Ligand SMILES: Nc1ncnc2c1ncn2[C@@H]1O[C@H](COP(=O)(O)OP(=O)(O)OP(=O)(O)O)[C@@H](O)[C@H]1O
Ligand SMILES: Nc1ncnc2c1ncn2[C@@H]1O[C@H](COP(=O)(O)OP(=O)(O)OP(=O)(O)O)[C@@H](O)[C@H]1O
């Protein structure tokens with residue numbers, strides 16, 4: 001393992017309870033158990049990938065780490081100290097150190113402001129510029145880094161004048177403007193074609209290498225996680241189910257869900273695509289499956305799998321999985 | 329047989345700093361019952377093209393040339409000339425668009441199930457309430473959302489769940505043509521595959537055609553019948569997925585294929601495509617790709633290549649114009 005732990009989540013749990021009807025007149029709806037007991041640590045200079053099924057709770061973990069909303073239980077620790085900073089000065093101070101890139105680039109930019117404003121504001125607030133000339137120069141440099149060139153053209157564009165991938169890059173540049181110590185990037189490159197994606201990921205990798213940035217890379221592109229992350233964590237229906245160094249995990253996945261995920265990845269070199277048969281219904285998080293949450297869709301499920309949650313089996317070198325198959 | 333024919337379509341954005349030529353003289357055919365993949369760099373004009381086909385462009389966008397012809401049973405309709413009333417009917421029942429911003433195109437104050445129900449109620453007035461309820465659950469199941477979530481509001485759903493709800497709405501009325509603009513960017517591969525499988529099944533059942541836009545060429549190669557590659561507002565190559573994979577002929581397509589991180593086998597160095605996309609207000613002379621092209625020669629900076637049919641598919645590259653079979657369109 002490389003650098004020091006910068007940001008850590010301990011037993012993060014989030015249950016969403018929502019009122020039914022206006023002002024909760026009809027009582028409460030059953031809670032959505034989005035995240036259960038998730039622990040992870042982000043290290044300086046290292047990229048950690050979080051992958052998993054759509055709706056399994058990745059963005060919720062991201063928002064908990066970024067203090068967008070409080071945990072139901074569990075703690076977020078920055079430099080080893082528990083933080084609760086959801087408002088005011090404490091929150092602003094936290095934001096200076098921990099930045100979040102939101103998943104949806106169509107919702108994350110203020111539609112009434114130009115690109116220049118989005119990038120200049122954090123530079124100014126966090127005291128990284130002293131003069132107007134310096135500001136323009138740094139905004140241009142940020143745009144250059146995310147390949148939005150010619151920079152003078154993009155500086156004066158409004159969000160609606162940008163394509164999806166261009167917005168995503170503005171959001172990345174905005175997070176970089178702050179020079180945070182930890183960056184939580186929720187699907188930051190999902191709308192970028194491979195060649196630009198490569199450039200942006202290399203940029204993030206370089207920042208981790210050179211400035212010791214700790215990066216959580218949430219993605220569904222597991223092949224890019226293999227190339228750019230040191231370790232990969234796999235999540236299923238609110239729980240972490242496997243962790244390992246990215247090369248080992250992608251080349252010999254242990255958990256049946258991870259195996260399914262890897263088998264399903266598109267691969268132009270493969271002769272025939274894997275048979276597409278849906279295995280069972282998507283898991284409900286209101287009434288999650290008992291025992292191992294994957295058991296209704298698992299090809300190798302045993303009786304115990306529906307009865308008890310599998311414990312964590314350590315497989316050496318920080319590699320572990322939670323699956324009854326490996327519990328001897 | 330073609331269901332949609334795009335001919336010489338050009339779209340400009342009029343902006344203060346100059347005119348952006350987002351779509352430039354694009355011609356494409358969509359055959360009945362096929363999946364046509366459209367790939368290309370960020371900002372190359374894919375969404376603009378999708379909006380133009382659905383007549384969804386707003387100022388400052390302007391269609392400066394071309395036509396989009398839709399073939400109904402034995403009738404041809406120029407989509408670009410439809411009157412407002414005919415256009416509304418066309419948009420839902422014959423052509424549906426899933427937007428790239430689908431994640432936040434849902435109505436925020438209405439539960440997702442109710443939104444699908446609404447579309448059915450307006451466009452299929454004969455359907456009973458009970459039948460609609462069943463159809464809502466079925467559509468949600470097809471896109472992999474468990475039925476107990478139909479009362480959830482958009483902000484209570486994950487990014488991918490919202491994308492899937494938007495797909496369910498587009499499928500609701502069995503249109504003839506569905507344009508999907510990056511519909512699966514937020515979906516993991518397992519869910520993606522399930523949905524694409526559903527779309528294929530539905531497509532075979534109802535015979536609709538799909539234009540599937542994404543930058544994910546490896547995904548496109550697997551699901552599309554044919555693929556068109558766009559660069560700087562123009563189509564630069566078309567062909568079947570197999571042909572493009574085995575023998576890409578445009579250097580840009582080759583570059584795209586070489587930038588893929590591979591999941592299996594040894595870790596190879598990724599090459600990528602050097603340079604940055606061009607300024608669409610002021611394209612380089614000749615072939616717009618030539619400043620980034622490793623095979624460029626003198627003429628590439630002077631002569632603008634035409635999209636010409638070859639032994640398979642079409643390509644717009646001088647390398648092929650000199651050696652390939654030149655057929656006058
Ligand atoms: N505010 C909320 N109220 C109720 N449920 C919520 C809320 N936010 C998220 N959820 C639910 O929590 C679960 C996890 O959502 P989350 O957004 O974390 O998933 P995700 O892994 O990021 O998925 P995706 O890959 O599709 O973005 C989902 O079932 C979602 O519907
Ligand atoms: N309203 C507008 N005014 C000026 N330029 C615009 C406007 N809307 C889009 N553009 C420009 O037109 C070009 C094409 O945009 P479009 O959204 O069609 O790209 P795209 O291929 O869909 O890209 P992406 O893959 O990133 O979504 C982009 O360079 C964009 O900046």
Ligand SMILES: [Mg+2]
Pocket residue numbers: 058059060103186486487488
């Ligand atoms: Mg998410």
Ligand SMILES: [Mg+2]
Pocket residue numbers: 163164165374375376428509
């Ligand atoms: Mg687009």
